[in-house]
Amino acid sequence: MNRSLPTSVADYVGKIPVPDCDLNAIAARRHIERKRPLWSPWMGAVVTAGILIAILANVPAVVAQVERVFRAFTVVNGHAVPLSVQSVSLEQARAQVPFTVIAPTAVPSGLRATIRTFSSESDPHQARVMFEYRKTRADMPPPLTIMETADDGHPERNVLFMTKSSDAVSVPKLPPVPMQPGDRQSMSVQDYKIVRDGKEKHFRIKFQPMSWVQHGTRVTLMSPPDALSDQQLNAIRSAMQAL
Amino acid sequence: MEPVLAQVAAARRGDAIAISDLVRSVWPDAYRIAWSILQDHSDAEDAAQDACARMVTAIASLRDPARFGVWFYRIVVNQARQRQRERVRRRDLGEEMQIRGLTSDERLDVDRAIASLDPSLRIVIVLRYYYDLNSSEISAVLGVNAVTVRWRLMRAHRRLRPLLEPQAQPQGECLDEPLASN
Numbered sequence: 227m228n229r230s231l232p233t234s235v236a237d238y239v240g241k242i243p244v245p246d247c248d249l250n251a252i253a254a255r256r257h258i259e260r261k262r263p264l265w266s267p268w269m270g271a272v273v274t275a276g277i278l279i280a281i282l283a284n285v286p287a288v289v290a291q292v293e294r295v296f297r298a299f300t301v302v303n304g305h306a307v308p309l310s311v312q313s314v315s316l317e318q319a320r321a322q323v324p325f326t327v328i329a330p331t332a333v334p335s336g337l338r339a340t341i342r343t344f345s346s347e348s349d350p351h352q353a354r355v356m357f358e359y360r361k362t363r364a365d366m367p368p369p370l371t372i373m374e375t376a377d378d379g380h381p382e383r384n385v386l387f388m389t390k391s392s393d394a395v396s397v398p399k400l401p402p403v404p405m406q407p408g409d410r411q412s413m414s415v416q417d418y419k420i421v422r423d424g425k426e427k428h429f430r431i432k433f434q435p436m437s438w439v440q441h442g443t444r445v446t447l448m449s450p451p452d453a454l455s456d457q458q459l460n461a462i463r464s465a466m467q468a469l
Numbered sequence: 470m471e472p473v474l475a476q477v478a479a480a481r482r483g484d485a486i487a488i489s490d491l492v493r494s495v496w497p498d499a500y501r502i503a504w505s506i507l508q509d510h511s512d513a514e515d516a517a518q519d520a521c522a523r524m525v526t527a528i529a530s531l532r533d534p535a536r537f538g539v540w541f542y543r544i545v546v547n548q549a550r551q552r553q554r555e556r557v558r559r560r561d562l563g564e565e566m567q568i569r570g571l572t573s574d575e576r577l578d579v580d581r582a583i584a585s586l587d588p589s590l591r592i593v594i595v596l597r598y599y600y601d602l603n604s605s606e607i608s609a610v611l612g613v614n615a616v617t618v619r620w621r622l623m624r625a626h627r628r629l630r631p632l633l634e635p636q637a638q639p640q641g642e643c644l645d646e647p648l649a650s651n
Contacts, residue, residue: 231594231598231626231629232598234579234580234583234629234632235583235594235595235597235598235599236598236599237579237580238579238580238583238584238595239501239505239595239599241580242500242501242504242505243510244496244497244500244501245500245510245514247492247493247496247497248518249489249492249493251518252492252518252521252522252525253522255518255519255522313509338510340509340510340511360511
């Protein structure tokens, strides 16, 4: 290795992929009026709090899984099963989960993935990989989320409730889970809580995920309405299915 | 980061265009510094955005525009540390550090070795060798004394030395000042 330390550090820092500067996102953190170029001190929004995602796909029974980012657990028929959550690379994800990880491809440029694995020591079948694609932190919800699980005849694993909360104390109220097979199949819900000027505002987004099985892996592709076009979503699915 | 003094001065006066230009010019450095500490895109972007927002809020209080760089880097470092603490509370950092732990693989390249350094060492060498700050300035950015900075530089150098060209890295070359005898 014939490099000096300054050169090596310069190379290392130079390789850091810097995302575009999102003035709106920065302004939002300062409660800025977007229509005005001025950065007044008390305008803007602080987006914190929780994200609740429910993926309900072909659910035959009431089996709810509650997963908290960084403090995750699963509730299966009322019993809590601890889950560990790790931010990982694709290679690490492949090494950690007992199913074939299908690498997302044909993802629109500008979106960057955070890859997380969810696993349970007591129940390896609970393992899953989540690719969460965002353009900026202000992308709430993320324009694209891809969840992969083993397709081993346990469709209840397609149910996911995930909370992302700084305090991670209270369990969110679970949205209704389909009671019968075929009931509201393939519906997804995202709940958001935004804290603005000390006031909480809640809103919910519903959308239809794409789901298919490939090499023994169930792939579920989710994108909120108007985030990505059908053409883009179909391109991702086609590209992944070609792998 | 090369914001001109006039730009900083105009931003201090509340010039909206100057503030926007200033944010754009400092953004890459904010992100790189945050990344150097956090090693995670989402966290680094959050920290960099928070730092820029805080900078805009507080720039009127900046007494000496010539010290803008060190002043802003400190804001970034503080924001990154805050996010790091949150991550520790979520018991996530330990997992990541475990994942990124340095192995004994002799083929491990320098980039990975730098990435695997403890964040407190990594940020010091980034500030020293990429941003060309001296120990005193790094001390001001990190809020630690200069001896600690030099000690961390030495530790980082010792960790990386086996991977670097021997003749290009005589002992102590990484230090901008002699290490205190203690």
